[in-house]
Amino acid sequence: MEIKVLQRVMVKNEAIGNDNRHLLLANNIFSINFTSSPGSGKTTLLESSLDYITKRYKTAVIEGDLYTSRDAERLQKYNLPIIQINTEGGCHLDAKMINTALNSLELDKLDLVLIENVGNLVCPSSFDLGENLRVLLFGITEGADKPKKYATMFQSAHVVLINKIDLAEICEIDLDAVEAEIREINPTCKVFRIAAKKPESLKNWLGWLDETISKSRQS
Amino acid sequence: MHEASIAASVFDLLTETVQKDLSFENKKITKIFFNQGRPFTVSPESFEFYFLELVKQTRFEGAELIFNETPEKGFYIASLEVEE
Numbered sequence: 516m517e518i519k520v521l522q523r524v525m526v527k528n529e530a531i532g533n534d535n536r537h538l539l540l541a542n543n544i545f546s547i548n549f550t551s552s553p554g555s556g557k558t559t560l561l562e563s564s565l566d567y568i569t570k571r572y573k574t575a576v577i578e579g580d581l582y583t584s585r586d587a588e589r590l591q592k593y594n595l596p597i598i599q600i601n602t603e604g605g606c607h608l609d610a611k612m613i614n615t616a617l618n619s620l621e622l623d624k625l626d627l628v629l630i631e632n633v634g635n636l637v638c639p640s641s642f643d644l645g646e647n648l649r650v651l652l653f654g655i656t657e658g659a660d661k662p663k664k665y666a667t668m669f670q671s672a673h674v675v676l677i678n679k680i681d682l683a684e685i686c687e688i689d690l691d692a693v694e695a696e697i698r699e700i701n702p703t704c705k706v707f708r709i710a711a712k713k714p715e716s717l718k719n720w721l722g723w724l725d726e727t728i729s730k731s732r733q734s
Numbered sequence: 735m736h737e738a739s740i741a742a743s744v745f746d747l748l749t750e751t752v753q754k755d756l757s758f759e760n761k762k763i764t765k766i767f768f769n770q771g772r773p774f775t776v777s778p779e780s781f782e783f784y785f786l787e788l789v790k791q792t793r794f795e796g797a798e799l800i801f802n803e804t805p806e807k808g809f810y811i812a813s814l815e816v817e818e
Binding site: 519 | 736738739740744746747751767775776811812813814816818
């Protein structure tokens with residue numbers, strides 16, 4: 516005898532993700548989940564943006580890493596609350612980990628929570644953390660063929676930052692072709708071209724982010 | 735690798751389901767059916783590896799896992815087969 520169950524497996528993660536969303540909304544906090552392969556420049560992007568961001572928003576960072584606190588150490592100089600999550604081999608952050616982290620922050624004193632996910636271009640796409648914005652960094656040094664190879668990550672992103680564009684020539688990457696492939700996979704995402712080590716290249720992305728945060732927090 | 739945490743979620747959901755639903759009472763579970771839509775996010779082989787470890791010495795041990803492709807996106811526990 517067959518008994519129907521029909522239960523979506525991610526339902527638990529999604530329920531906690533929704534709790535996180537409500538918790539953040541109740542405190543008028545905007546949140547961003549930064550995802551990418553290892554070495555695409557997530558921490559470098561935070562280093563280049565945090566001076567600008569912390570002038571405008573009371574910010575906390577949640578750092579995901581398998582075993583180390585190396586990224587958190589790099590951000591210590593910005594003097595903001597940093598929560599380190601070590602997944603001990605786990606390849607992604609999930610909603611429960613973020614819930615624990617949020618509950619250890621003074622949420623009433625924050626405007627913005629930045630989450631740096633574990634470097635992985637597969638699994639984080641399946642785990643809703645309750646974030647407002649999912650930002651995927653794509654370092655072009657990884658190779659122009661990656662968007663279609665790792666399509667679920669590109670499909671689930673609201674924003675794709677094509678990073679390391681200053682190396683395009685040396686890596687023989689056609690940025691227009693890369694952007695076209697990303698848009699083919701995800702026609703609605705915003706795409707910006709940046710070089711995370713060069714803060715002047717972040718102007719359009721940070722300008723757009725400011726507008727998006729202000730719209731979201733007013734409504 | 736994320737199949738390990740998905741296997742743990744499936745185990746929790748199944749345990750809840752068979753506790754709540756009286757039709758599973760005192761019945762041996764012989765098959766577990768899963769549905770998955772494209773793009774796939776769960777590798778059946780990897781999932782099975784973690785799941786079979788997890789269910790050792792539970793009432794799900796020995797159940798056959800069957801994966802079907804469906805148009806609907808996502809990964810679902812579809813149904814359970816029990817011995818009459």
